[in-house]
Amino acid sequence: MALAExxxxxxxxxxxxxxxxxxxxxxxxxxxxxxxxxxGMKEGxxxxxxxxxxxxxxxxxxxxxxxxxxxxxxxxxYVLKGWVVAEMEGHPPERMDAGSAWxxxxxxxxxxxxxxxxxEVLEVxxxxxxxxxxx
Numbered sequence: 001m002a003l004a005e006x007x008x009x010x011x012x013x014x015x016x017x018x019x020x021x022x023x024x025x026x027x028x029x030x031x032x033x034x035x036x037x038x039x040g041m042k043e044g045x046x047x048x049x050x051x052x053x054x055x056x057x058x059x060x061x062x063x064x065x066x067x068x069x070x071x072x073x074x075x076x077x078y079v080l081k082g083w084v085v086a087e088m089e090g091h092p093p094e095r096m097d098a099g100s101a102w103x104x105x106x107x108x109x110x111x112x113x114x115x116x117x118x119x120e121v122l123e124v125x126x127x128x129x130x131x132x133x134x135x
Contacts, residue, residue: 017044026055030132033057033064042128050128053080056119060112067135069107074126076103082116109135 017040029036034054041051067089077086078101086102087093089109096102104110 012048013046014048015044017041026053029054031064033061041124045128047128049124049126051122051124054121054123056082056084056112056115056121058115058117060114064112064115067109067111069109069133069135070125071131071133072106072125072127074103074106074124076101076124078122080120080122082119084115084119084121085113087111087113 019039021037024037024039026035026037029052034056037053037055039051039053041049077096079096079098081098083095083097085093085095087110088104093113094102
């Protein structure tokens with residue numbers, strides 16, 4: 001049985017985006033213990049996705065270790081430098097070193113437990129604008 005044409009999902013309009021480290025600065029963002037380098041994917045995807053490099057600033061305190069959730073469709077993190085310990089509800093804390101990655105299901109309760117002084121991660125989230133709730 002074929003789907004009617006009007007029930008097909010229309011693709012999000014996309015444009016070319018180039019992002020060079022030499023042209024971008026890290027800025028304060030969602031959290032005071034981190035700075036963010038936006039990679040321009042929000043604009044290129046018409047808001048369907050956001051990608052940024054996050055640089056964590058120590059020390060890791062109890063303010064960092066707060067459980068929270070994100071109302072997203074997709075979220076993945078890739079460790080570029082250093083290490084980070086993340087904990088997802090129902091799973092023990094996991095140390096992720098440079099080259100490690102994780103994907104977390106939508107609205108899963110999670111937190112950071114610790115990170116190295118040189119920790120940097122790449123994070124990709126769909127959609128670009130989403131809510132964070134303390135849990």
